[in-house]
Amino acid sequence: MHPIPWRAYALLAASTTLVGSYVGLSKLLVAAFPVFLLAGLRFGFAAVLMLPWLKKPAHEAPLDARSRWLLFLESFLGNFLFSICMLFGLRQSSAVVAGVILAGIPAAVALLSWAVLRERLGGRTLAGIACAVGGIALVATGRQGHGYEGETTPVGALLLIAAVCCEACYVVIGKQLTAGLSPKRISALINLWGLALVTPLAVWQGLSFDFGAPRALDWGLLAYYSATASVITVWLWMAGLRGLPAAKAGVFMVFLPISTALVGLALGEVLSTQQALAYGLALVGVWLATWPARVR
Template sequence: MILVGSYVALSKPLAAVFPVLLLAWLRFGIGALAMLHWLRKPATEPALTAATKRLLFLESFLGNFLFTLCMIYGVKLTSAVSAGVIMAAIPAAVAVLSWLFLRERVPPRVWAGVVCAVAGIGLLALSKHEIGSPGAGVQAAAAPSLVWLGNLLLVCAVLCEASYAVIGKKLTGSLSPRRISALINLWGFALSTPAGLWLAWRFDFGGVGAGSWLLLVFYALAACMWTVWLWMTGLKSVPAAQAGVFTVLLPISAALVGVIALGERLSGLQLLAFAVALAGVLLATLPSRAAWRVGSRGRPG
């Protein structure tokens, strides 16, 4: 999630160079080339069942394709402040969906971590509003009839991201993290190809500088390969509800990259938001006293 937040912040220059759907198509295409050798089925892995194929499609459609569209167009119709507050619900949505669909038991401490995560990012959104971020005025400029649609799209983005975590947990039970990463990226490439080809036909690639191409390669490898593999590897041994709390690190790392690399200022309220959010991660992930006792008994004398 730290790496995700970093490439989200650093991808802003790319969004100014490439149309969004063309950028997505190029990203999936570069990722597909980099992960060709990950598509091969290991000898120890079972053949893909019809149910697993459906889950792979849903993982890519919801977590890669639909999430991007809902997020981008939702922010355009409402404000960045509203987006921050609504997206803070991702950890809670992951916990609820994992309880409903995976029958995971969600301990009270994880619920407390979810509350801290939501509170921390809520404070972060409020702090952005207080210092008058450029996105704060978008809502006022948008037509009232479209603001509710923007908020609804952002809620859909939250559900898409939560579904991505829950479905990913289900897939790690039968597939390796590498193969999951390669297969869902291939679906993302297929879904974005029609719009990507149409936009590529009309786009002037000669006007793109070398720096933008290098940044695009980093963005593609980080977004399609490294982060997905790390996430799926972690999900093999961590409950989805607990993993969902780590999504709080996405906006935190994005803001820190903005401060360090883009020269943005960090207010006292933003620092408080980070502290509360990180407290939530600690609450949800530190071993319980029972786990410490079991671990102590398991150590050699």
């Protein structure tokens, strides 16, 4: 039996769990700050925190043209475009349809890793991906009838599909970057690109924004959100991705809705039997995709 890369699994699970846990926090911040201004402040705070990570380690080669291009694409697709497609897609879609579409992220990662990275997809990996996608899709359909209805426009559905593609590109490009760059430096560089991309829109919204309106608590939440979303989770993800195939890493995306559900339980929400079974199915998918098979 191959040794189990427990460290990589733990890093990926921690990263996606943190992402899911601050989903509710981001909703509070959107109520206090305009969307693009919030993104600009987030990247700006994170850039200050990650200044020491920008220095090139002695063992790393200088950035070549390919690495620079991949860093730009990683930030443009995974940070900038993903956020825009997700935000405006959710505004024009019901939660049920959005959940089903976003459940396809592990499958999209596997398909792209096969096409771009030439990763071999074994039977257990494919079965795990199917369980993960099926479990999260079942969670979404299980919400029907509990106040989650809404109209889904064709544009909204297309934007969410685009968000899924962006996230798949983020994983696959990140896997390529970890071959030559440290996780900390990748995190710092793609955050700088994110700051450069969103700054014009942030300045446009900031010119008409009353910076005295947010409370001290809002600024504190913004600082925590910046450190978590742009620094800690990205670093954990890149460090875990370094030791795993991209297709297997993509399965860990199921921890995002699971952690969101746990936060909801802590806040007094009720988890239905169907949702509990669906999350269990998603976790079985993680086990199938990651537990090593016996080899001769």
